[in-house]
Amino acid sequence: MIQDLIKAQLSYAIQQLFGLILKPEDVVIEKTASNFEGDFTYVVFPLLKISRKNPEQTAQAIGDFLLQHFPELGTFQVVKGFLNLSIKPQFWLQFLQQQVSNQNFGMAEPNSKEAVLVEYSSPNTNKPLHLGHIRNNLLGYAVAAILKANGNKVYTCNLVNDRGIHICKSMYAWLQFGNNETPESSGLKGDHLVGKYYVIFDKQYKQEIKDLIASGLTEEDAAKQAPSILAAQDLLVKWEAGDEPTIAVWKMMNAWVYKGFEHTYQKLGVQFDQFYYESNTYLLGKEIVQEGLAKEVFFKKENGSVWIDLSAEGLDQKLVLRADGTSVYITQDLGTAELKYNDFNCNRSIYVVGNEQEYHFKVLQQIASKLEKPYAAGIYHLSYGMVELPHGKMKSREGTVVDADELIDEMEHTAKETTQALGKMEGESEDTLNQLYHTIGMGALKYYLLKVDPRKKMLFNPEESIDFQGNTGPFIQYTHARIKSILRLVGNQSADFQIKNVILSKVEKELLAKLYQYPLIIAEAGNDMSPGLLCNYIYELAKIYSLFYHDHPIMKEENLDQKAFRVSACMLTAHVIKSGFLLLGIQVPEKM
RNA sequence: GGUCUCUUAGCUCAGCUGGAUAGAGCAACGGUUUUCUAAACCGUAGGUCGAAGGUUCGAGUCCUUCAGGGACUACCA
Structure with missing residues (x-):
């Protein structure tokens, strides 16, 4: 350097x-x-x-x-x-000559650094994914890819929250009102079908609370005594007891959801090396609670509930096991952490989880540390900000969510309209076009969500929708398409040039200096686990390139060295855009 | 109440471990296409960086106080 x-x-x-x-x-x-x-x-x-x-x-x-x-x-x-x-200009030109044909430009030696496990997505199985989940998924995917580019061996996993009271709520409502409705019978995507019953449950539950309050109960008591919540809790107890009919419904409904998720994940382009299910890990968590009791890290209260006292660490006393012996969230996470370490043996374990759970992860790390777990220090909560709507936070139960599937469809639709209005793609095959609409629509969405600092909350305004101009994914994709267009015209013509015959303009030098930064940016984005840095960089690169494109003709250039130099600069720019966008999970078209 | 966090142009966001005149995009206004894709390029306008102190040769950036948002503080996840 x-x-x-x-x-x-x-x-x-x-x-x-x-x-x-x-x-x-x-x-x-x-x-x-x-x-x-x-x-x-x-x-x-x-x-x-x-x-x-x-x-x-x-x-x-x-x-x-x-x-x-x-x-x-x-x-x-x-x-x-x-x-x-x-x-000196020669320095930049030499750099270009050295890197123009390097397919791994910017990438560290694979597996040259420690192994890392990245957990992301981690959905609940009682409702479909929404915009907040999309941010999580894109962030997790990008961080994993960026760490890989930095030479880490990277594993990804998805911890599915498939058990608990929330899924029992959907189950109960379906059993009550479902009339055996299935995804096949209704034509509804499985996760949406289950989500529908989750909303139905909530409506009924709220109505019951209202009625009970009217009959003289306090709000708190009403919330505890409403028939439907009691029924849902009963289902949970049956579930933990292994009651066969309950398990059968649970399995069936979860299967619907998984099929729905699979479809959404596929559209988002994310994948995982390993799935964990809380229904499998909570038992291991309970074992760790016993271990903690034996080590006197935990203590038992008279009613049998198990706690840890973290007040010395600035936290509170935290429950780790209920009085009735059932597990809570942290119990399961303790089990999962153990399982992850056994499976992957990673010293660093990254959790891509919203910032509303910061407290939870502090507790998790403290407990692991007090239990002297080897993975304690490596637990890292990549805490990202919520996606908010103009009127505030998204709430599934209140229906104020931006649904993931709908949003993806809308993005593709907008991409289609824009493309058709510009009329540059006439005569292309249906397949090519559909592929392109997906590429552009997802490019817009992904870039929009990834360009802001993950740690900050962000605002999404559905009315104004996502732009296709300016600092956007499509602008960068467009820049790439334009470069490719030139390279097609140039053909296989050599890009070799004599440095001494090239004169570097200000813009050209800036372009080269910007390209030179690429490896550094990958390193920074890796250290900070911030795909936003990469977004900013690629945008700046595309901007400088656009200026260069505007000011410096290539096909008309008569000095062959100068021309070949510019072709080389185009090639490396196209490569960096494509390679950088790939780390963000964004495809780049040859034409658009 | 306690802990954490945020506040930069009308809107959405950058601003790297303190450095020069605080930058983009959108929206507004004006210009550029017989020339490699105008999803582009150029220009105009828009700011007491929430407020006040402090540290420093130098503060949007670090410290303190205050104001205003938000999150967490459940035998929910």
Whole structure:
């Protein structure tokens, strides 16, 4: 990396000129602001006390020294205390020549780093996926892909929350009002069918509460005594007891849901190495509770419930097992964590879960740590912000959700309309077109959701819908398609060029410098687990390329070296866009 | 009440470990197509970075206080 070279040179210069020993890795340089000439900037203000010169003189002295000793340095400019260094054009051109045919440009050596397990998606089986789940899925997929690009061995898993009171609610409502309705009989997608009964349950439950309050009960008592909730709880008890008819209904309804999810996952383009089901892991969780009791990490209250006291850690006392011996959320997660470690033996285990569960994961990590589990330190909660609608949070039971399947369909539909209105794809086959609509629609959706910092909550306004212009997935896909169009015209013509015959314009140099950054961005996105960084980068790249495209004709260029150089720049840009988008799970079309 | 978190242009968001005149997109207004795809490019307008202190040569960025959002604090998941 040229940055390392510059740091080393600066370190040497500072030592020679001012006698200060500054390790190269401690030298801070940054990218020169775009309104100044130069590639990298060193700020000399901190040196003034030692240099005993004014800022300009200090910067000038270092610049002069570097010019003598640093062959890659072309020129430098001093603006106040800022030393702006311009790297020689040959350097950028050489970089292009070296990387243009490197299919792995930006990627670290596969499996050169530790193994990581990424859990994401983790749906409940009582309702279909919504926009919030989409954010989770895209984030999980992208983070896994980015870590892989960073050389980690990456496994992905999906912990399905397939048991518990919520699924019993859907079951109860279906048993009451379902008349044996099935996905086949109704034509409803399985997860939507089950979700329908979840909503029916909630309606009835709310009505019962209302009636009970009217008959004199407090709200709290009413919520506990409503017949339907009692019935649902009864189903849960039967389920845990292994009651056969209950299990049969549960299996059937879950199977419907899984089939529905599979369809949605396929549309989203996500996949998993391993599925975990809480119906399998909660028993192991109970065993760990026993282990914790034996180690006196947990304690039992008179009624038999089991707790851990984390007040010394700034948390509360937390329940880990109910008085009736049934497990709670954390019980299951303890079991799953153990199982994951046994299966994959990863020291790092990432949980892509909403920020509403931060407390839960602090507790989980504390417990694992007190039980002296080897995986305790590696538990990492990738806590992302909620997707909110203009009127606030999405609530499944209240029907204020943006349904995943509907949204995906809408995106494809909009892509179709836009494409047809532009009329550039006439004469293409039906298959090609449908594929394209999917690529563009999902490109728009995925980019929209991934470009914002995962840790921040984000707003989604269905009325204004997702754009296809400006800082969007389709703009970047379009940039790629335009490049491919040129490359088709150029044919297999050689992209070899003589560096000495090429003149680099400002835009061309910026394009190369931007391409040069790609490996660094992948590393940053990996460290921060933030696909947004990659989105921003690819957008900036596409923007610079568009400017280059606008200003520099290729087919008409008569200087063959200059032309071949531009073709090379096109090739590498197309490659970086495609490769970067792949890490985000976004496809890129050859034509659009 | 306690813990955490957020507040940057009309709207949605960038702003890397503190550095130069705080940037994009959308929306608004104006311009660019006999020339490789106009889903593009260029320009105009739009800001006391929630408020006040503090640290520093230097603060959108770090610290404190305050205001206003949000999340969590369940024998729900």
